[in-house]
Amino acid sequence: MKNVLVGCAAIITGANQGLGAVIARSFVQAGASVMLCARDEIKLGIVADELRTTCRPGQRVEVLRADVSKAADVERLLAASLGAFPQIQILVNNAGVYGPKGAIDTVDWDEWVQAIEINLFGSILMARALLPHFRAQQYGKIIQLSGGGATVPLPFISAYAASKAGIVRFMETLAEEVKADGIDVNCIAPGGLNTRLLNEVLEAGPEKVGQAFYERSLRQQAEGGAPLERGAELAVYLASAASNGLTGKLISAIWDPWENFEEYMTDLQKSDIYTLRRIVPQDRGRKWGDA
Secondary structure, eight states: OTTTTTTOEEEEESTTSHHHHHHHHHHHHTTOEEEEEESOHHHHHHHHHHHHTTOOTTOOEEEEEOOTTSHHHHHHHHHHHHHHOSOOOEEEEOOOOOOOOSOTTTSOHHHHHHHHIIIIIHHHHHHHHHHHHHHHHTOEEEEEEOOGGGTSOOTTOHHHHHHHHHHHHHHHHHHHHHGGGTEEEEEEEOOSOOSHHHHHHHHHOHHHHOHHHHHHHHHHHHHTOSOHHHHHHHHHHHHSGGGTTOOSEEEETTTSOGGGHHHHHHHHHHSOTTSOOOOOGGGGTOOTTOO
16 A cells, blocks of 8 residues: 555544554555644644654645534634645544443543544534535545444443444445545444553443453453554555445454455445444344244
């Protein structure tokens, strides 16, 4: 995927640390110019300074402190991005939080709502803001970072689970809305990452997150977790022309053969593979409800 993003510009949210910072680095290495945003301006500046040392002629790294859950910040970010780059081809919605940990009837309600606002509303606001620009140029790539909460229950981390499941279904729906406009919309499941979110779980302890999830997190910490670079490589692929026409999918960076999707593109475009769906008895070899 070397140089596949030369001439492109991307907005990457939550780019001040963890996976967001690694995605930003991978995009710059692939030739893209980037607008990075996050709520922590100091960390954001450190990432930007590092990336600028690797830029080639014509590349730019811009930053703006912004909270994607606030419509005014999103509008300000869009204006700054379009001021820096005449055309933007890519949006990476990476900003996200775990939110409060504990049983739903005990956690702070305002913190629960805030997690939904950042993870779900923030991603929707960013996509909504960029759609007119993407439609005008009849091209765009929207890449959403998902997580385990989208596909399995996560007891005691309910805001995160609900927001991630909601955003995946929203992105599947949006993909259908904008398919005729040359806009591809996909989600990435990056795997269990050893980032600040893992540290939060371990600091919260089994009393807050449950014994099973706590022990699983301890094993992940000891084993190293999924490589951040793998999720970033998938983001580069989904941002590039190599993935044109692939849309409405939730793709695992670790488990799915996305590097060979070119061989399966026709099947992928015509099927519900890599989408959320309801499991019926027949899927598990049962005959309940057979006509």
